[in-house]
Amino acid sequence: MTQQRSRTEPRGTGETLVEVEGLKKYYGGDGVFADPPVKAVDGVSFQIQRGETLGLVGESGCGKTTLGRTLVQLETATEGTVEFDGTDVTELTGKRLKQWRRNAQIVFQDPESSLNDRMTIGEIVREPLDVHEEGTPAERREKVKDLLAQVGLQPEHYYRYPHQFSGGQRQRIGIARALALEPEFVVLDEPVSALDTSVQAKILNLLEDLQDEFDLTYLFIAHDLSVVRHICDRVAVMYLGKIMEIGATEELYTDPANPYTHSLLSAIPEPDPTVQKERITLPGTPPSPRDPPTGCQLTTRCPAKIHPEEYDHVDTGTWNDIERFREVIRERSRIDLSVRDRIRRSLGAFHRFDDIDETVADMFGDDVPDEIRDHVDRAAEYVKEGYPDRAREYMSEQFDGVCDTERPELYPVGETDRLSYCHRHSGEYESVDSVLGRGSDGE
Ligand code: SF4
Numbered sequence: 001m002t003q004q005r006s007r008t009e010p011r012g013t014g015e016t017l018v019e020v021e022g023l024k025k026y027y028g029g030d031g032v033f034a035d036p037p038v039k040a041v042d043g044v045s046f047q048i049q050r051g052e053t054l055g056l057v058g059e060s061g062c063g064k065t066t067l068g069r070t071l072v073q074l075e076t077a078t079e080g081t082v083e084f085d086g087t088d089v090t091e092l093t094g095k096r097l098k099q100w101r102r103n104a105q106i107v108f109q110d111p112e113s114s115l116n117d118r119m120t121i122g123e124i125v126r127e128p129l130d131v132h133e134e135g136t137p138a139e140r141r142e143k144v145k146d147l148l149a150q151v152g153l154q155p156e157h158y159y160r161y162p163h164q165f166s167g168g169q170r171q172r173i174g175i176a177r178a179l180a181l182e183p184e185f186v187v188l189d190e191p192v193s194a195l196d197t198s199v200q201a202k203i204l205n206l207l208e209d210l211q212d213e214f215d216l217t218y219l220f221i222a223h224d225l226s227v228v229r230h231i232c233d234r235v236a237v238m239y240l241g242k243i244m245e246i247g248a249t250e251e252l253y254t255d256p257a258n259p260y261t262h263s264l265l266s267a268i269p270e271p272d273p274t275v276q277k278e279r280i281t282l283p284g285t286p287p288s289p290r291d292p293p294t295g296c297q298l299t300t301r302c303p304a305k306i307h308p309e310e311y312d313h314v315d316t317g318t319w320n321d322i323e324r325f326r327e328v329i330r331e332r333s334r335i336d337l338s339v340r341d342r343i344r345r346s347l348g349a350f351h352r353f354d355d356i357d358e359t360v361a362d363m364f365g366d367d368v369p370d371e372i373r374d375h376v377d378r379a380a381e382y383v384k385e386g387y388p389d390r391a392r393e394y395m396s397e398q399f400d401g402v403c404d405t406e407r408p409e410l411y412p413v414g415e416t417d418r419l420s421y422c423h424r425h426s427g428e429y430e431s432v433d434s435v436l437g438r439g440s441d442g443e
Helices: 064-071 094-101 121-131 137-150 155-159 167-179 197-214 225-231 249-254 259-266 316-333 339-346 356-363 370-384 388-399 432-436
Strands: 016-027 038-049 053-057 079-084 104-107 185-189 217-222 234-239 242-248 410-413 418-421
Touching: 016 064, 016 217, 038 064, 038 079, 038 217, 038 242, 053 064, 053 225, 064 104, 064 185, 064 217, 094 104, 104 167, 121 137, 121 155, 121 167, 137 155, 137 167, 167 197, 197 225, 217 225, 225 249, 234 249, 234 259, 242 249, 242 259, 242 410, 259 432, 316 356, 316 370, 316 388, 356 370, 370 388
Parallel strands: 053 217, 053 234, 104 185, 185 217
Antiparallel strands: 016 038, 016 079, 234 242, 242 418, 410 418
């Protein structure tokens, strides 16, 4: 089995190749009666150095693929800029956009479906060269054969079809196609996650060799944190459309700063079974990207959330129950009531949400402090009357802290240029590590 080589020296020339500022990508939300937009990417800013590999990690649905596709202009940004070598590519159209596209390519996740089964390998890899009318047909053919050799395939594969190849070979074809126009920047969207472990290592080694040979800059999107650690110089951690932490790979892995990074890293299985590792499990599920929190994106699940001082005595378990209850109310407030339901509500005969009492009984034990219980009961009454919006507002008034109401900044942490999106780095609050019971976080 081929071993994935570990990166020893950070790459990156120190020169910025890609500079992203306040980038947003929303879907839908147009029109007076439309639902709110899906905020897939919700205001991210970062740079990628020429020659480096920046990892982009996060749970599925966090917006990482959308971000990658927006960087290479396969999606149109809703707001913000993407400067590539000093040019804002979100402003490019027509010929200038086509010309620029040569510089930025993407390798897709699934080698089974990303190649057109009706085209030969030669035609697939050659297509970008044909579109851009590069050289003569004979020169294009030669170039494709060279590319096939560079990714470890044979010239005779030119005339075969994708279904005749294994998953790893198909990914090699996808890589050859992405490199045909000699781009400077390549987005690798989960390039190995559909492959067996032994094949993964070979493809990762190939990507590193090609990076050296062609001076490539990579954005490496992945959910597998172990893979990212091996191949990336820096890592950006994403949650619900926002970058929670970004910094040098080893520093971020050995000394995470953001509560979300702590939780992700704690889920990586420990190779040595004798080493005990405490897992930080995030309760609940991520909120809908149509209705993200007003404050920090992680506020509904954060194990280090800052609560109002008057509730200092309330324990973590109760806070988790409160958050889950708020989640239930939030979901109810998103349900459209029928005309009949509204009439019943105005007559005081609305019963559709009566099961909320059972939910409360199920979620909250008997030892909940009285003042919490009173607020929960009041909110449950609003829900039963058919006004979950009021319940939501009421719970906000009682329990919102700074994490619910204010978006944090990206604060510098540690010795290098690492940044973390959390109020706890402002110096006003107890540190993340002391709240999570970890060692010093270097702040
Ligand atoms: S700002 Fe608050 S909710 Fe967000 S990560 Fe920091 S402590 Fe958690």
